[in-house]
Amino acid sequence: MRSSRLFLLATLLGAAVVAACSGDEIPAPGSIMVSITTDMQARKDIDHVGLIVTSEGKVLFDEVAEIAPTIYFPTTTSLIGSRTSAKPVHIRVYAFQGTSARVLRQAITTIPTDRSALLQLPIEWVNDGSASGTLPAGSLLRDVIDAKEGDFDARSAPSVLSKCAAGETSIDGACASAAVDSSTLPAYSEGAVFGGGTAQSASCYDVTTCFATPSTVALDDACEGNAPGASSFAAKFPSGGDGQCVTGPNSGCYVPLSSAVVANIGNGRVRLAPGLCQKRSAAAADNRFELVASSACAPHDPAVQVCGDAAREGSRPNSFLDGGVINIEAGSSGDAQPSGDGGTSLDGSNGNAFTAPATFPPDTECVRPEKLTVVDNMLIYSCDQGDSVYTLRYRSTVGPPFAAPAPLTDNLGGRV
Numbered sequence: 001m002r003s004s005r006l007f008l009l010a011t012l013l014g015a016a017v018v019a020a021c022s023g024d025e026i027p028a029p030g031s032i033m034v035s036i037t038t039d040m041q042a043r044k045d046i047d048h049v050g051l052i053v054t055s056e057g058k059v060l061f062d063e064v065a066e067i068a069p070t071i072y073f074p075t076t077t078s079l080i081g082s083r084t085s086a087k088p089v090h091i092r093v094y095a096f097q098g099t100s101a102r103v104l105r106q107a108i109t110t111i112p113t114d115r116s117a118l119l120q121l122p123i124e125w126v127n128d129g130s131a132s133g134t135l136p137a138g139s140l141l142r143d144v145i146d147a148k149e150g151d152f153d154a155r156s157a158p159s160v161l162s163k164c165a166a167g168e169t170s171i172d173g174a175c176a177s178a179a180v181d182s183s184t185l186p187a188y189s190e191g192a193v194f195g196g197g198t199a200q201s202a203s204c205y206d207v208t209t210c211f212a213t214p215s216t217v218a219l220d221d222a223c224e225g226n227a228p229g230a231s232s233f234a235a236k237f238p239s240g241g242d243g244q245c246v247t248g249p250n251s252g253c254y255v256p257l258s259s260a261v262v263a264n265i266g267n268g269r270v271r272l273a274p275g276l277c278q279k280r281s282a283a284a285a286d287n288r289f290e291l292v293a294s295s296a297c298a299p300h301d302p303a304v305q306v307c308g309d310a311a312r313e314g315s316r317p318n319s320f321l322d323g324g325v326i327n328i329e330a331g332s333s334g335d336a337q338p339s340g341d342g343g344t345s346l347d348g349s350n351g352n353a354f355t356a357p358a359t360f361p362p363d364t365e366c367v368r369p370e371k372l373t374v375v376d377n378m379l380i381y382s383c384d385q386g387d388s389v390y391t392l393r394y395r396s397t398v399g400p401p402f403a404a405p406a407p408l409t410d411n412l413g414g415r416v
């Protein structure tokens with residue numbers, strides 16, 4: 001499966017930017033940080049993730065990336081909007097096992113004009129089957145997906161389908177509205193993405209430890225059962241099934257379940273959500289999961305990545321983009337190869353100080369840098385020159401935090 005080309009180059013990210021010549025602060029455009037995690041196991045349950053972003057009929061990003069070593073979780077990408085209007089955006093996240101589609105999670109929303117919001121789009125096993133069909137080698141998602149919403153000119157005979165109707169996505173195993181009111185989204189913070197940690201030291205949910213000594217919950221026809229004292233639950237499959245597999249006295253494969261799909265209904269009893277109950281009932285007898293319980297840990301939060309080969313650690317990349325940013329406002333196409341780290345915003349609000357150069361290098365034809373932002377160890381300068389927008393990106397030889405102007409090397413940018 002070949003990664004496609006990305007179709008829009010990064011420009012801005014952050015809560016404040018600097019006008020170099022005047023010293024005035026210019027409000028940054030609003031943004032949404034999209035964070036993707038998964039409770040499925042890399043290289044076994046899923047091995048590729050696809051992301052396609054569209055806005056007002058245009059495909060702005062279209063990429064399929066291999067999990068471990070190209071993508072690790074959480075993987076983040078920031079969508080940058082406008083200062084003056086809430087830009088509409090449609091985000092689709094696909095998970096594939098080989099060329100076969102397994103999961104689709106999507107959101108239809110608008111980008112705030114005045115803040116950076118966080119949108120969590122987890123790839124969850126409970127939504128397995130929300131996408132079906134195959135992605136031929138070398139294909140772009142735009143050429144093969146079922147774009148029922150008509151927000152771009154997709155193919156009339158798609159090979160990758162959604163089980164839900166137009167405007168819907170699978171949440172907790174059932175089709176529900178894909179519309180997200182961005183005013184209700186929390187503010188972006190690094191800790192909210194990385195399990196209370198940072199991009200370089202992310203926390204993860206340890207399934208092996210949590211379910212080292214599980215107890216089985218017998219479920220009745222209504223998918224209810226007794227689980228007194230239990231605090232966390234998992235779907236357990238025979239060895240070789242979905243989830244994180246362990247050996248020993250409690251051998252099997254475990255997928256942690258959130259409190260959204262295993263609800264405490266009182267008196268020590270729990271009930272599966274309708275979508276999960278239906279999923280269990282429809283499975284063949286030899287592939288029907290057992291519900292197991294544990295009191296050793298808290299319920300799994302889908303926003304927290306499970307530990308394993310796909311979990312982000314240290315310098316493992318966590319973004320489809322080099323810099324992790326898609327500019328919704330620009331509306332023009334660039335071309336670059338995605339690589340490297342991205343997604344963590346650093347700005348003046350955390351005490352760091354930035355100084356933009358007085359002029360851009362001559363080949364950019366830009367004499368007044370207008371904006372400065374930092375994404376991980378990438379410094380991004382941007383300016384307007386007539387009706388053209390320029391960006392210049394430098395990778396610093398010293399990593400964040402940038403307490404003082406850092407040495408700039410490796411000119412990676414150019415005209416957008």
